[in-house]
Amino acid sequence: MESMARQRTATEDDGTPADPPAGPMLPELEDPDWLHHAHDFAHTGFWAVARRLPRLVREAVGLAWATSRRDTVASIGLNVAAGVMTTFGLLATTSVLSELFAAGPTPDRVRAALPALAVAAAAVSARGGLAIAAGWAQARLTPQINYQVELRLFEATTAVELAAFDDAGFAEEMDRARDRGMTEAAYIVDHTVDLVTGVVGMLATAVAVTVIQPLLLPCLLLAAVPQAITAVRMARREYLAMLARITRQRRMWMLARLMANRHTAAEVRAYQMRDFLLAEYRGVMAVETRAQLRLVRAQTGTRIAGATVAGLATFGVYAVLGGLLLAGMVALAAAATALLALQSARSSLGLAVIATNSLYEDALYYQDYRDFLARAHARVPVGGDRVVDGVQVIDLDEVSLSYPDTDTPAVDRVSLTVRRGEVVALVGENGSGKTTLAKLIAGLYRPTGGVIRWDGVDAADLDPRALGGQVAVMTQEWWKFPFTAGQNIRVGRHDRPPERSGPSVQEAAGAAAAHDMIVGLPNGYDTLLDREFKDGHELSGGQWQRLVAARGLYRDAALLICDEPSAALDARAEHALFQHLRRSPDRAVVLITHRLANVRHADRIFVMERGRLVQQGNHDELMASGGLYRELFELQASGYLTGTDDALPR
Numbered sequence: 062m063e064s065m066a067r068q069r070t071a072t073e074d075d076g077t078p079a080d081p082p083a084g085p086m087l088p089e090l091e092d093p094d095w096l097h098h099a100h101d102f103a104h105t106g107f108w109a110v111a112r113r114l115p116r117l118v119r120e121a122v123g124l125a126w127a128t129s130r131r132d133t134v135a136s137i138g139l140n141v142a143a144g145v146m147t148t149f150g151l152l153a154t155t156s157v158l159s160e161l162f163a164a165g166p167t168p169d170r171v172r173a174a175l176p177a178l179a180v181a182a183a184a185v186s187a188r189g190g191l192a193i194a195a196g197w198a199q200a201r202l203t204p205q206i207n208y209q210v211e212l213r214l215f216e217a218t219t220a221v222e223l224a225a226f227d228d229a230g231f232a233e234e235m236d237r238a239r240d241r242g243m244t245e246a247a248y249i250v251d252h253t254v255d256l257v258t259g260v261v262g263m264l265a266t267a268v269a270v271t272v273i274q275p276l277l278l279p280c281l282l283l284a285a286v287p288q289a290i291t292a293v294r295m296a297r298r299e300y301l302a303m304l305a306r307i308t309r310q311r312r313m314w315m316l317a318r319l320m321a322n323r324h325t326a327a328e329v330r331a332y333q334m335r336d337f338l339l340a341e342y343r344g345v346m347a348v349e350t351r352a353q354l355r356l357v358r359a360q361t362g363t364r365i366a367g368a369t370v371a372g373l374a375t376f377g378v379y380a381v382l383g384g385l386l387l388a389g390m391v392a393l394a395a396a397a398t399a400l401l402a403l404q405s406a407r408s409s410l411g412l413a414v415i416a417t418n419s420l421y422e423d424a425l426y427y428q429d430y431r432d433f434l435a436r437a438h439a440r441v442p443v444g445g446d447r448v449v450d451g452v453q454v455i456d457l458d459e460v461s462l463s464y465p466d467t468d469t470p471a472v473d474r475v476s477l478t479v480r481r482g483e484v485v486a487l488v489g490e491n492g493s494g495k496t497t498l499a500k501l502i503a504g505l506y507r508p509t510g511g512v513i514r515w516d517g518v519d520a521a522d523l524d525p526r527a528l529g530g531q532v533a534v535m536t537q538e539w540w541k542f543p544f545t546a547g548q549n550i551r552v553g554r555h556d557r558p559p560e561r562s563g564p565s566v567q568e569a570a571g572a573a574a575a576h577d578m579i580v581g582l583p584n585g586y587d588t589l590l591d592r593e594f595k596d597g598h599e600l601s602g603g604q605w606q607r608l609v610a611a612r613g614l615y616r617d618a619a620l621l622i623c624d625e626p627s628a629a630l631d632a633r634a635e636h637a638l639f640q641h642l643r644r645s646p647d648r649a650v651v652l653i654t655h656r657l658a659n660v661r662h663a664d665r666i667f668v669m670e671r672g673r674l675v676q677q678g679n680h681d682e683l684m685a686s687g688g689l690y691r692e693l694f695e696l697q698a699s700g701y702l703t704g705t706d707d708a709l710p711r
């Protein structure tokens with residue numbers, strides 16, 4: 062550690078960064094999964110890419126068409142029209158030059174050239190105007206496509222069953238679709254329009270040159286081909302360099318997040334991690350900077366080589382043109398126009414080549430997005446169509462659940478009954494399966510074995526949405542929703558129709574001992590609970606948990622699952638919450654807690670051990686029978702003893 066803490070100079074004398082620090086480094090980070098396409102792309106030849114172009118173009122046009130027909134037609138149509146204007150412009154330029162190079166007095170020649178000059182000016186202006194209008198239509202497509210694509214993704218991610226998020230493959234595909242695939246949809250269209258623009262530009266130039274003098278067409282190709290090859294090389298080199306650096310850059314981003322983040326600031330200071338983190342950062346940064354310097358040098362080399370080849374090709378074209386002129390096969394005016402056409406063809410070709418390259422890469426990532434949507438669609442829970450309206454008894458019959466890719470079931474053949482009007486408690490040591498069992502009861506997971514029946518009907522035959530409407534869950538790992546205090550509670554039943562009875566937001570907050578705390582906030586129930594926004598306010602862990610409890614109570618459901626609802630509550634708030642839970646007989650409450658004093662009044666207590674239900678009964682029965690419950694209870698109670706070894710809290 063000492064070597065890590067030692068201050069190092071950031072650069073050596075010659076200005077290159079110092080060596081990375083000796084000493085413990087963080088382990089290498091895995092490449093992100095989305096990178097696998099990047100590797101595929103890096104090793105695909107340009108012609109292989111070009112062969113797939115027609116399919117890609119069809120795909121992009123279809124996407125744009127489905128988003129906005131008007132803007133799609135405008136983007137492509139206006140670009141084609143601009144290309145036609147290029148042809149007119151070049152032809153008019155030849156006429157201008159022909160008149161100017163003709164024999165006779167200069168004023169006469171200029172006069173004769175004027176009509177053609179007017180046509181050329183009009184064509185150039187029209188071309189400019191059309192290109193701007195095409196750009197506008199193209200830019201309009203981007204936000205509209207993004208909107209559609211993002212909406213479809215989030216409609217899918219919020220509809221899939223909870224179990225999908227435990228499946229590593231699903232989670233990975235979701236990340237890929239969200240982080241990369243989703244953003245590529247707009248690019249795919251953008252690059253297709255660029256490709257169309259480039260190809261139309263080249264065709265327009267080729268048509269003009271062919272009309273002027275067909276012999277000049279090969280010259281145009283001769284000049285264009287080396288440039289195309291150089292453009293592809295440059296794009297590939299840049300891409301490969303990006304790939305080589307990505308792991309290092311991710312590590313730098315990760316370190317940057319640790320060092321400049323509100324959530325990590327306290328721990329970084331408490332453990333005095335500053336020197337460690339800075340040393341790590343300097344080490345990676347030194348290697349990264351050196352790599353960038355190498356890349357800049359190599360890129361300059363490629364650029365020099367490219368420029369030399371392009372220069373030689375241009376020289377060759379000039380030589381051919383000169384030969385044609387001397388042989389009297391091409392008029393001087395046509396030769397001059399050919400030089401202008403060459404410039405125009407070059408920029409169109411450059412655009413088309415880069416667009417082709419990008420389009421292929423975009424399409425790979427976009428495919429991820431489409432695959433994910435298909436997979437998500439298959440994981441939307443489909444239940445029966447039987448509607449539930451309230452529930453009296455929930456029966457679990459030999460119910461098991463194994464998480465994906467695990468050998469041991471988290472819940473193993475559990476049978477129990479939960480009745481409306483009762484408070485039942487699930488207790489057991491960490492990892493014994495309580496939360497998983499509660500999620501099964503709540504219908505958040507479907508059992509991988511056994512049956513759950515709601516009033517005698519297999520839960521799988523019930524309408525999943527209606528079933529969900531009967532359940533409220535105060536989860537163990539709640540999220541701090543960045544809403545106001547009032548919204549944080551109301552979101553528990555945000556779609557409650559006015560005719561439906563239920564507690565008001567204030568009543569729910571009162572029952573969860575949250576009302577006074579909320580009223581004391583700067584804007585009461587309208588206080589925004591996220592410090593990352595202006596006027597946002599931060600709550601303590603226990604204050605948040607009161608809000609979470611209030612949300613669960615506001616939902617006013619027939620089945621209330623409380624998973625460690627009081628872990629962060631102070632004694633007074635905890636007492637108030639449990640008083641309320643005991644006083645509300647019109648619901649079934651499933652309570653999970655490690656504070657066993659809170660389960661003493663439960664109607665029934667289920668004791669879990671390694672996924673199995675090992676004991677059940679009320680507190681007195683379980684204490685009398687001995688076993689795991691009594692052992693855990695006595696262990697906890699011993700912490701409250703005041704001098705006598707065997708007294709238990711009463």
Ligand SMILES: Nc1ncnc2c1ncn2[C@@H]1O[C@H](COP(=O)(O)OP(=O)(O)OP(=O)(O)O)[C@@H](O)[C@H]1O
Binds near residue numbers: 227471493
């Ligand atoms: N999403 C998941 N994917 C895979 N395994 C999981 C998942 N959630 C829980 N498990 C595993 O299932 C087992 C039961 O976990 P569960 O959260 O149900 O236990 P618990 O009794 O609620 O524990 P605690 O008292 O610590 O909250 C554990 O071995 C855990 O590692």
